[in-house]
Amino acid sequence: MNPSFLAEKALSWQELRPELQLTELPHSRLDFFALQKRASAAIEQFLQNPHRHLFVLKGDEQGEYANLLEDFVTSRQQPDEQLHGVQYHVEQGDSFSFPRIFTEAAQHKEDNFVAKKRVASALHVDQFQLLGSVRLHPSSQEIQLNPGLVHQLNGGVLILAVGSLISQFDLWLRLKQLLLTQRFDWYSAHPFKDLPCDIPSYPLSLKVILLGNREELATLDELDADLYDLADYSEIESYYGIESAEQGLKWAQYVQSIANDHQLPQLTLDGLNKLYQLLVRESEDRAFVSISPLKLKTILAGCAILNQKETDSLLSAVDLEQFFQHKEMQQGFLKEHTYSDILHEQVYVATEGEIVGQINGLSVIEYPGTPMAFGEPSRISCIVQFGDGEVVDVERKSELAGNIHGKSIMIAEACLAHTLGFPSQLPFSASLVFEQSYGEIDGDSASLASFCVLASALADCPLPQSIAITGAIDQFGLVHSVGGVNAKIEGFFSICASRGLTGQQGVMLPSTVIHQLSLSEDVVNAVKTGQFFIYPVDDVYQACHILFQRDLVEEEGKAYNETNQPLSRLITQRIEQRAEQQLYKTSFWDWVLRKK
Template sequence: MHEESWRTMFPDYTQYQTTLDHYSNLEPASIGTLQPRLSDAVRRFSALNLQPRILRITAPDNTLYRDYIIELIKKYQFNSNNNTTCSQTSEKEQPIIIAGENVTAEKLFGAVYPPLEQNTLAKPSVKHGLLHQAHNGYLILSITALLSNPSLWPRLKRTLTDGVLEWEASNKKVVINLPPAEKLNVKLVIIGDRYLMAELDSAEPDLSTGFAMYGEFEQDLLLNDASLEDYLGYVKAIIDHHQLPQFADSDAVTALLNAGARYAEDQTRLPLCLLWHLNLLSEASLESDGKVITAANIKASLRAKEYRESYLPERAIADIHHGQVLIASDGKEIGQVNGLTVVEMPGHPTAYGEPARISCVVHFGDGDISDVERKVELGGNIHAKGMMIMQAFVATALDLDQALPYSASIVFEQSYSEVDGDSASLAELCALMSALSSQPINQQIAVTGAVDQFGRVQAVGGINEKVEGFYKVCVHRGLTGNQGVILPKTNLSNLCLNDEVIEAIKAKQFHIWAVENVDEAIPLLTDKPFRSENEEDETILSLIEERIDYFHHGDLSNEVGILNKIRICIANWFVQN
């Protein structure tokens, strides 16, 4: 248990400085460089002549990703044609047809129309569809088109499997002579995100049992010497392809890496999202007036994005400042702790951090710990799981030979929407221990982290937003030099805090404490150890044990005596009846 240095609050790329300094000498990466699994899937799919005829690719369904996949298909299609020794269709004869989202049966399969003349000898007119255009080639189809019109799938599946398309009349009420079935050699590529792929899987189980190949566009990669050089080539390829300004120096590249670490929520990983890179670099080029991009341009573009999206977060913090939402940032309170939450509002592009007051009260009872959020159906399943795990740890830590003589009620104060996730279970545990021991909690410190049944503190998501959310509350009321956040030690690699918070940490005005277990967290909040091997030490557990012992053997108040008499009467009544 120790306070973390400001140097751990953001990524350190000094070991890669040589590679960063040689950025201008790097060549743009070729297509597929950082997508080895996807590249292998496309290469094999291009080389196969029989089954499978379908390749489904998990990737964002937009033009940017679709064009990337098409370029990848062209790359391996060309290599396949050049390396083969048998007679194959040339590259020019392998079309790649893109189907839009509004795909109808006639647009996809074509149709037969009755003759315009009222003549029995006149031949019906035939209109070819996208499948005919993709003959001996590829049809790129959005998964949205299939899910919005599921009646297309049985006929499409049959055509791909049999290699034959049976014609159908455009108007089934009119009897016309249909031409013979056409042989088609088409490979289908389906593109869509993971959730939509899951819906397609549930509708067509054959897709995951060998009927189709699978590939996906990976969204990040692990940072090391080799991958960084490939990544910088990847960025350079994006810049060249979209004719954007180059970076001015290694500082600009480092600024991009810092932004990427924050986006990926991991100091050790690099994001690969095409859309994220294009948006950031395009706005940075706007800041640079079309000249070379500097680190200041990248930071300015990030600040501009944050400003555009700051209305709701600022309103939430303003409610705290005006006292409409009660959050204490100084003093001490029993059974009350500042938890940290991440708010995801429908229609808002990003999640933002917001502190939440978690309170716990105890009273004489049968040991039940009541989760108010769950009882009023405002708590999700993961939140309920975290509460149950926390209760199991409490029961183990107290090591009682009979039921706890107190009941407790834990609640997120002034919360009017669903609460989910287990990231508040450490804060809830601290509030419960405080209420049971009557030991106050320091309100200058906020807490986030999940706990397991052994009291180990586990990583949570949205750690940067949570820290910055509590910092905004503290800085508005005035930093005391004692405020800060307790977080899981395993979350240190996820930190990439903004410059303002880092400067406050550097000046010792704000603090970060990383903990591995409950025994490290509770002393920071209560100034007392959670437990000790020395029985003479006053600890949180010893205070709780004293309170329990007083309940069983001490002089109780008249109210408690009356309560016990009522219990005895009820017990006797059940025995007699």
């Protein structure tokens, strides 16, 4: 392979990590809902609309968001001195009369069913906490009425978790009736017992905000088809776009506000930039970073504890990098053992030399029950026999691969047939295998690698084992985006670095994933010194040009000789030679049989 040729096709080290466009530390405060334009506008409109009483809000971290939402709603409410609710009077019965309960308009804040709050949240409620209770003394038979959250928040806003209502669906039906009628009716808590006496209902004005993740909201929507006829909807966004310097400044203000609110050290300029880079790894998009208060609080608190930082000190890029490395070490047991198997050749992955019909694909490994996912190279091999045109995906055939993987292999086969201009089915049979793969695999990120290894086996041209590949292709040969590129690159780099970098190793990936890149210091430094390379490609033509240092198909106006023939010509020649040999064998045996 020609090192200078490959270096020209690679990304520079400056392109491997994003930089936050920030020139000075922010000093003004910015709260969470200042970054939630859609949700905050929708909530404000809901609060002002007297005809809407239910709001559904998608949010994943309900424990964190409930308190923030409570503060936000409180800040948007107008002062209200009006008394909401009633006073229930209970005339206890005796041996000669039944008990009697009646109401009168509330006169004092101390009345038993007067609203005590304007806003409150509850992530788990039962029937009695939410709707109150009717208690009957076991010996005296005296009746006691106890208010629930709906009574305490009459005229106000109640924030509830959807999960609690799904598990108690009857509770949701009662709440829904209350919101539709804006009136509270008493019912017996026991399905086979009546109330001890008639208890009058009364008007109850309430707004409810339901907070839940997408799966919970989908379940509630399935259980109640009329949900969104009754409810307004919006989402708490977990990521904030920072495509401009102004947005970057707002995000930095928010991070510093989180640190200040929780009495944690604030960040330096390079600390903010490093935090941004670490969060891009999680979001896989340079234009979006997490604004999860729980995630940011966890990172800042972890950095402060690990580096023994006081509240009045600052967290630098070094502190954040140490926290990241420490977290990797804590969670890296399975990753280390996986890489150890490769380094001890219990799992064979070549990182040097050239081999026909063999290539290193890249995948992301996720073990159930562990929070850490990591990249791992996988050896993909292909054997070709001239036959009836079937390409056997061994993983799919043995039921070790999912539907998306099976689809991607068929796309790779169709792309090759289209590129080479075969008139009908391929005039060969082939088998594609993920070697030493014993678990289920899925996804289409190996389709580019499958295309290249199939082309290698057909053309009898070797592939460099020093370059690992990830990317999805379509039938026309365009290379499309895949996920987990940072983990995939670092996984292959780790194996190469442990064996010793040769200056020829690297990773090929789609050009469309460059905005996902936020690589570790080790990878960036290796690229900077010319020991490792990242090759972006747009289509299979560019991929083959880099891997084989040949054109995939003949280009008009270009001269070819024995050393630089395009792959399509080599494949055609092999097919023709095989056809002639097959014809000769058939003619020979026909002649032998006629002689007999």
